[in-house]
Amino acid sequence: MSSSKGKSGRLVADRRYPRKAGKSAAKPAQGRKTKTRRKPAQRQRRGGILGFFGAILRWILRLVWRVTLSATVVVALILGSAVLYVYSGLPELSEVTDGRARGSVTLLDRDGKVFALRGxxxxxxxxxxxxxxxxxxxxxxxxxxxxxxxxxxxxxxxxxxxxxxxxxxxxxxxxxxxxxxxxxxxxxxxxxxxxxxxxxxxxxxxxxxxxxxxxxxxxxxxxxxxxxxxxxxxxxxxxxxxxxxxxxxxxxxxxxxxxxxxxxxxxxxxxxxxxxxxxxxxxxxxxxxxxxxxxxxxxxxxxxxxxxxxxxxxxxxxxxxxxxxxxxxxxxxxxxGGYFADWIMSSDMDYLIGDTTEDVIIETTLDQRIQRATASAVDKIFTEKVREGSKAQVAVIVMSADGAVRGMVGGRDTDATGLFNRATQAVRQTGSAFKPFVYATALELGYSPLDTVVDEPYCLNIPGSGQWCPENYSRRHYGRVSLAEALEKSLNIPAVKVSETVGRDLVLRVARDFGIYRELADTPALALGASEATLLEMTGAYAGILNGGSSVRPYGQQLIRYKGASDPLIEASGGMGERVIREEAAQQLVWMMRRVVAQGTGGRAALPDRQVAGKTGTSQEARDAWFVGFTADYVAGVWMGYDDNTPLTGVTGSGLPAEIWHEVMLRVHDGLPVSPLPMMEPVPPKVPEPEPQPVPRQPQRRDSILEQVLRDILGGN
The missing domain is CATH 1.10.3810.10 (Biosynthetic peptidoglycan transglycosylase-like)
Known part of the structure; x- marks a missing residue:
């Protein structure tokens, strides 16, 4: 009994967990013993079929966990290796700051101010x-x-x-x-x-x-x-x-x-x-x-x-x-900068900035005041006088007599960038704007603006094409007219007669020398502007007339240099070239072209305070309308037409192009002093007075040199 008492006195569980009412101390112990020491056979019997599937599920979960863990470790190793590989090839910080593939181009106007950025x-x-x-x-x-x-x-x-x-x-x-x-x-x-x-x-x-x-x-x-x-x-x-x-x-x-x-x-x-x-x-x-x-x-x-x-x-x-x-x-x-900057950048700039991040400075001829004046004039005319919905396009160029381009608009969107530039890229028929080169050839050969030619029905046989009979725009004939009158009224028949008389080959040469360098039509229709040119070429050719007869290569680049460098890479790429016609002939031609504006087809281009010379032009079926002219200070050219060659409706060179020219030059010359045109008025030929006769008679009229040559060629009176 004493030993039994000793055992019960050592039961720690009874002391740690107080008994609950109505329960003996042994029962909780037995219950704990039963729960913690169940045999596996007993668990299987209690689970039955659910226990079996539960075991399968636990096995699958353990397998998934192991596979996932293994895959994660493998992926982590692969990712870590990839990151380490990339890390080893990363450049230093200083090497990755400038991300440009090519350098910049900064364009400066004639006053040294930035007007456009490219690159x-x-x-x-x-x-x-x-x-x-x-x-x-x-x-x-x-x-x-x-x-x-x-x-x-x-x-x-x-x-x-x-x-x-x-x-x-x-x-x-x-x-x-x-x-x-x-x-x-x-x-x-x-x-x-x-x-x-x-x-x-x-x-x-x-x-x-x-x-x-x-x-x-x-x-x-x-x-x-x-x-x-x-x-x-x-x-x-x-x-x-x-x-x-x-x-x-x-x-x-x-x-x-x-x-x-x-x-x-x-x-x-x-x-x-x-x-x-x-x-x-x-x-x-x-x-x-x-x-x-x-x-x-x-x-x-x-x-x-x-x-x-x-x-x-x-x-x-x-x-x-x-x-x-x-x-x-x-x-x-x-x-x-719009069209002008695009034109400069199209001039083979890739060889300067194509494979380098060097920054380039281009000093140009652009005058931003003239550029703004040109754009505002175009906007005004198209807003006020061109019907709504019209798709007609326009191009305008203003340049100095030496070919330095001062302003350029290549379309109705006057300051667009990256668009088709009609001032430099559109090659169109020149119409009557070509006629000054016909008369320049005649004047160079010694003809006078006062020499005459007969405006009458006229036909030529063209090999392979048959008979060709040019007509005047008005469908009328004016009889005997001077060369000056023929240009003033833009008569077609006299222009063709003069061209064929002086030699079409010489007309071609003069036109090419003045800068109309494209393939020119070697046919009688050459005199009527059947050949094509860009507005830049035509304006440059007229600049040659203004400067006294020397050829001109239009240019916009003054100087190209690397940023921070003083030595130029390239200097001016254009300007005046060789003489084409005598200065006297050029000045007489200016006088003739002055009459075109003062009293002929170019009247709408006239300026209120200074002399203007120029020429209208309308191509076949009115697909192109031109006015090109100049004052003593600047030359300007205007072209109008549709990009798809649709004929213009109610527009000729004497209309909207002349009005645009007027608006442009009115603004360009605002504030400039007035200077006269470099022109020479021809001296009329002296006719000897008849000796006194008992019976007065009419003095004999002197035939012009041109008329004598024409009579010999055509056999007419």
């Missing part, structure tokens, strides 16, 4: 520490709010983007990409692939491949981004991004964009300007303030709200800058 602009390297804090915050708030917390890829951002894409009815990878700033930077670096012209058909193909959004490309992009996070600090990644991102208007990088739009460094941007630049990153070409300022300001207002939501800006500041948005600097508003 890829780069204002210099900046860092996240040197740019405005507002720009740094705006970019992070807009592009990647978790930039400072993720490891290069944001699974949360990707999931959110996929959800938005699916909700909007697109594919999971179409539209929103969920890319972090690091991934965007990886894309800007093209995952380290450099452009090789031997491998890619064009630079555009290379860029398109860099921007691909396939699943495999996204995976490569993620690996590259993770490697970048290991190689660079967050601010270094942001610095690369701020230097390489395209921000519209030809500007690559924050510094170039700040200078391009606001004429200030990136370090001095206020919140409104910073928000505008950050807003461009989504769609730089569409949202550029030079393209659509209002659209750019609306986007900036959204960026300011994001900055407020994320604590980068107070509510009062947000509202202030939304109500006072950023605007373009005065210089940025004046940039464009």
């Amino acid at each position: 890829d602009q780069f204002g210099g390297a900046v860092t996240a520490d040197t740019v405005s804090e507002h720009l740094k915050n705006a970019v992070v708030a807009t592009e990647d709010r978790r930039f400072y917390w993720h490891f290069g890829v944001s699974p949360r951002g990707v999931a959110s983007a996929i959800r938005i894409n699916l909700r909007e009815g697109r594919g999971p990878l179409s539209g929103h990409g969920g890319s972090t700033i690091t991934q965007q930077t990886a894309k800007l670096l093209c995952l380290g692939v450099q452009y090789d012209p031997d491998e890619w058909e064009s630079e555009a193909d290379y860029v398109a491949d860099c921007r691909r959004g396939s699943l495999s490309r996204k995976a490569q992009e993620a690996i590259y981004a993770i490697a970048m996070e290991a190689k660079y600090t967050k601010d270094e990644i942001l610095s690369i991004y701020l230097n390489r991102a395209y921000m519209g208007g030809g500007a690559y990088g924050a510094e170039a964009a700040a200078q391009r739009y606001f004429a200030k460094p990136a370090a001095a941007l206020n919140p409104a300007e910073a928000a505008m630049l950050a807003g461009l990153l989504t769609a730089p070409s569409t949202l550029a303030p030079t393209s659509n300022l209002q659209r750019s300001q609306d986007r900036a207002a959204t960026v300011l709200r994001l900055m407020y939501d994320q604590g980068y800006l107070g509510e009062e500041d947000m509202r202030h800058y939304q109500e006072n948005p950023a605007v373009l600097a005065q210089g940025a508003r004046n940039l464009g």
Whole structure:
């Protein structure tokens, strides 16, 4: 009994767990013993068929877990190896700041002021520490709010983007990409692939491949981004991004964009300007303030709200800058250059900037005052006098007598860039605007503007074509007229007669020497402008008449040099050339062309305060209408027509082209001193007085040299 008492006294469980009423101390112990020591046979019997399937399920789950764990380890090893491989090839920070494939071109006007930018602009390297804090915050708030917390890829951002894409009815990878700033930077670096012209058909193909959004490309992009996070600090990644991102208007990088739009460094941007630049990153070409300022300001207002939501800006500041948005600097508003800049850039510039990031400066002949005057005149005439819905186009060129182009409009969109330039590219029939070269040939051979020719029905047999009978535009004949009168009235028959008399080959030579260098029609219709030329060629040829008879090669480049260098690469590419006709002949021709405006077909081009000389032109079936003329200071040419050669309705060279010319030159000469034209009025031939006779008789009329030659050729009276 005593031993039994000793055993019960050592039961610790009874002391640790108080007994409950109505239960003995032994029962809980037995219950615990039963629960903890059940035999496997008993579990199987209790589970039955459910127990069997449960065991199978647990086995499958254990297998899945082991396979998943193993796969995760393998994937992690592969991913780690890929990241390590990419990491080893990442360049140093200084090597990846300038992301341009080619250098910039800055075009200066005749006064040395910037009027256009071409190529890829780069204002210099900046860092996240040197740019405005507002720009740094705006970019992070807009592009990647978790930039400072993720490891290069944001699974949360990707999931959110996929959800938005699916909700909007697109594919999971179409539209929103969920890319972090690091991934965007990886894309800007093209995952380290450099452009090789031997491998890619064009630079555009290379860029398109860099921007691909396939699943495999996204995976490569993620690996590259993770490697970048290991190689660079967050601010270094942001610095690369701020230097390489395209921000519209030809500007690559924050510094170039700040200078391009606001004429200030990136370090001095206020919140409104910073928000505008950050807003461009989504769609730089569409949202550029030079393209659509209002659209750019609306986007900036959204960026300011994001900055407020994320604590980068107070509510009062947000509202202030939304109500006072950023605007373009005065210089940025004046940039464009349009057709003139495109013409300069088409002049074999690729060999200078094609394979280098060197920045080029081009000093040009453009006069921005004349350019604005030309554009405003075209806008005025088309607004007031061209019927609504008309697709008729226009081209205008203003140049000096030496061929220096001062203004150019190549279409109704007067300051467009990258469009078809009708001033330099459209090759059209010249019509009667060609006739001055016929009379220039005659004057050079010694004929006088007062020599006469008979305007009468006239036919020629053309080998292979049969009989050809030219007619005047008015369908009338004026009898005996002087050469001056024939040009003044733009008579066709006298022009053909003179051309055939002096020699068509000589007319061809004079026209070519003056700058109409295309293939000219060696037929009698040459005199009527059956051949084709560009407006640039015609205006340059008329400049040769104004300057005293010397040929002219129109030019726009004064000098080309590398930025920061003083020695030129190329100097002026045009100007005056060899003499074509005598100065006396040129001055007599100017006198004849002065009559065209003073009392002939070009009356609408007349200016109120100074002398004007010129010539109208209307091609076959009125497909082209011209007026080309000059004052003592400038030469200007105007062409009108349809791009598809549709005939004009109610428009001839004496109409709208002459009116456009008048409006252009009225503005161009505003404030300029009046100078006379360099012309020479011909001296009438002296007729000897008859000796006194008992019976007065009429003096004999002296036939002109031209008429004598024509009588010999045609056998007429």
